[in-house]
Amino acid sequence: MSTPVIEVSKLNKTFSAGRADVQALADVSFTVEQGQFVTLVGPSGCGKSTLLQIMAGLTGPTSGEVRIEGEPIRAPMPEKIGMVFQDPTLLPWSTALANVEFPLDLRGVDRATRRGRCTALLELVGLREFADHYPHELSGGMRQRVAIARGLAQDPRLILMDEPFAALDEQTRTRMGHDLLDIWEKTRKTVFFITHSLAEAIYLSDVVLVMSTRPGRILDTIPINLPRPREIDIIGSEAFGRLRNRIWHMITEARA
Amino acid sequence: MNPAVAGYLLFAAALFGGWELAARLAVVDPDLLPRFSHVCVLLWHLLQDPRFITDLGVTASEVAVAFAIAAPLAIATGFLLGERVHLAEMFNPVVHFILAVPQSIFLPVFILAFGIGFVEKVLFGMTHAYFVIVVNSFAAVRSVPRPLVSAARVFGASRSQIYTRIYLPAMLPLILTGLRLGMIFCIIGVILAEMYASRSGVGRLIFSWGEGYQVPELLAGILLLSVLTIAVNEVMRLAELRVSRFQARAAAT
Numbered sequence: 001m002s003t004p005v006i007e008v009s010k011l012n013k014t015f016s017a018g019r020a021d022v023q024a025l026a027d028v029s030f031t032v033e034q035g036q037f038v039t040l041v042g043p044s045g046c047g048k049s050t051l052l053q054i055m056a057g058l059t060g061p062t063s064g065e066v067r068i069e070g071e072p073i074r075a076p077m078p079e080k081i082g083m084v085f086q087d088p089t090l091l092p093w094s095t096a097l098a099n100v101e102f103p104l105d106l107r108g109v110d111r112a113t114r115r116g117r118c119t120a121l122l123e124l125v126g127l128r129e130f131a132d133h134y135p136h137e138l139s140g141g142m143r144q145r146v147a148i149a150r151g152l153a154q155d156p157r158l159i160l161m162d163e164p165f166a167a168l169d170e171q172t173r174t175r176m177g178h179d180l181l182d183i184w185e186k187t188r189k190t191v192f193f194i195t196h197s198l199a200e201a202i203y204l205s206d207v208v209l210v211m212s213t214r215p216g217r218i219l220d221t222i223p224i225n226l227p228r229p230r231e232i233d234i235i236g237s238e239a240f241g242r243l244r245n246r247i248w249h250m251i252t253e254a255r256a
Numbered sequence: 257m258n259p260a261v262a263g264y265l266l267f268a269a270a271l272f273g274g275w276e277l278a279a280r281l282a283v284v285d286p287d288l289l290p291r292f293s294h295v296c297v298l299l300w301h302l303l304q305d306p307r308f309i310t311d312l313g314v315t316a317s318e319v320a321v322a323f324a325i326a327a328p329l330a331i332a333t334g335f336l337l338g339e340r341v342h343l344a345e346m347f348n349p350v351v352h353f354i355l356a357v358p359q360s361i362f363l364p365v366f367i368l369a370f371g372i373g374f375v376e377k378v379l380f381g382m383t384h385a386y387f388v389i390v391v392n393s394f395a396a397v398r399s400v401p402r403p404l405v406s407a408a409r410v411f412g413a414s415r416s417q418i419y420t421r422i423y424l425p426a427m428l429p430l431i432l433t434g435l436r437l438g439m440i441f442c443i444i445g446v447i448l449a450e451m452y453a454s455r456s457g458v459g460r461l462i463f464s465w466g467e468g469y470q471v472p473e474l475l476a477g478i479l480l481l482s483v484l485t486i487a488v489n490e491v492m493r494l495a496e497l498r499v500s501r502f503q504a505r506a507a508a509t
Contacts, residue, residue, distance in 0.1 A: 056410050057410075058406055058409060058410065076409050076410045076411075076412060078410065078411050078412030079412075081410070083407070083410045083411075085403060085406070085407060087403050089401075089403045089404050089406070089407040091404065091421075091422075091425070093425045102408075102411060102421075103411035103412065106408070106411055106412050106413050106414075106417055106421070107412060150411075153411075154411070154412075
């Protein structure tokens with residue numbers, strides 16, 4: 001088997017908060033293979049976002065390491081890693097298209113190439129006719145679609161997603177999940193996704209990593225063998241329900 | 257019509273109409289309140305008087321030099337305080353103490369130290385402009401959304417790209433607010449210094465017209481300075497509105 005896209009080994013992160021040190025992550029280890037959709041679920045404040053920040057190269061671990069395609073990460077790797085944040089974090093003074101172009105623009109890619117590639121990406125997320133709109137003219141879901149297109153702009157192998165749909169209403173959220181799977185199947189990126197919604201995790205993923213409350217530890221790695229392509233109805237199926245119960249008990253029992 | 261424009265016009269009509277009427281009906285002593293129309297004619301003549309234009313030029317150049325030196329210094333100071341937490345902890349209280357003191361009380365000290373020439377006016381104008389711009393620039397740095405900075409870093413932005421592509425556009429509205437207030441304060445400082453002790457400048461003229469009981473000239477001077485400062489303020493405010501419209505709308509959504 002080839003090098004895993006992500007290798008996290010014995011990762012620890014401790015924050016000093018005044019006199020007491022807070023341990024956010026404890027001995028976190030896992031791997032993600034090429035093309036997989038892997039989701040990390042865990043309760044709020046369990047260190048999920050801290051883990052993602054380390055994986056993105058935004059902050060360093062206290063000990064342990066993260067390797068992306070075999071290369072240890074110490075700083076952001078824009079050509080390898082695209083990211084979608086919980087807030088869309090779009091530039092309010094730039095249009096949707098200019099926002100998608102932003103990562104390429106930073107690298108000095110010429111205008112024509114940028115235009116072509118990013119218009120295609122807006123098409124992929126279903127926003128082609130909104131290219132000239134400013135973020136404040138778009139709905140929450142549309143803004144997050146722009147952010148997904150931006151995450152794909154540098155054509156990275158890996159996309160990190162930090163609860164990207166958490167601020168959306170239930171219907172938009174379900175729809176976005178469905179469309180994300182569509183995009184994933186078209187682009188075959190490796191996706192590492194974070195959420196606190198068990199249903200979202202099971203619906204989207206090949207593998208679900210379950211994290212405990214702080215200090216965050218990986219409680220279990222659960223393969224999701226539901227057939228693909230998945231339709232939204234699958235959420236009501238028996239197999240889906242069993243998986244959800246299993247993860248639910250795992251998280252609540254670990255807390256007790 | 258734009259309600260703000262209507263408001264200005266209504267206010268001006270009431271003020272100047274009331275003034276003209278009060279003077280014509282001699283409700284107020286005509287020596288104290290000459291007619292508005294009379295003052296306007298006098299102002300027109302003053303504007304053709306080269307000596308008056310020279311005084312106007314002196315004041316304008318004092319304000320321009322003071323602002324041109326103070327503004328970049330103040331923006332740099334505010335930026336440094338905004339970016340360096342420990343510096344801000346040390347010096348923010350100092351800045352606020354200084355802002356609380358009425359700076360006019362230091363004018364006699366400035367005169368003792370620097371005389372009553374161009375340099376003293378410029379320095380006094382600078383100290384007036386400096387602190388208010390520092391405070392606004394500091395707030396501007398703090399208003400830069402941190403998640404945008406993280407996003408830019410993930411997408412490979414260098415430090416200078418973060419400053420030019422994120423900081424600058426995000427900071428611009430508050431920087432412009434600071435510059436506008438700084439300009440007003442700068443004009444106040446220079447005029448005050450001229451009125452208190454000077455050989456030239458519009459401030460000195462206005463003060464001596466008052467002392468000499470030359471009411472029409474005095475009112476003409478006041479009218480002109482009011483119009484000029486309002487014009488400066490409005491131009492800067494328009495620039496501010498232009499750059500802040502995205503941020504304001506983004507915040508509203």
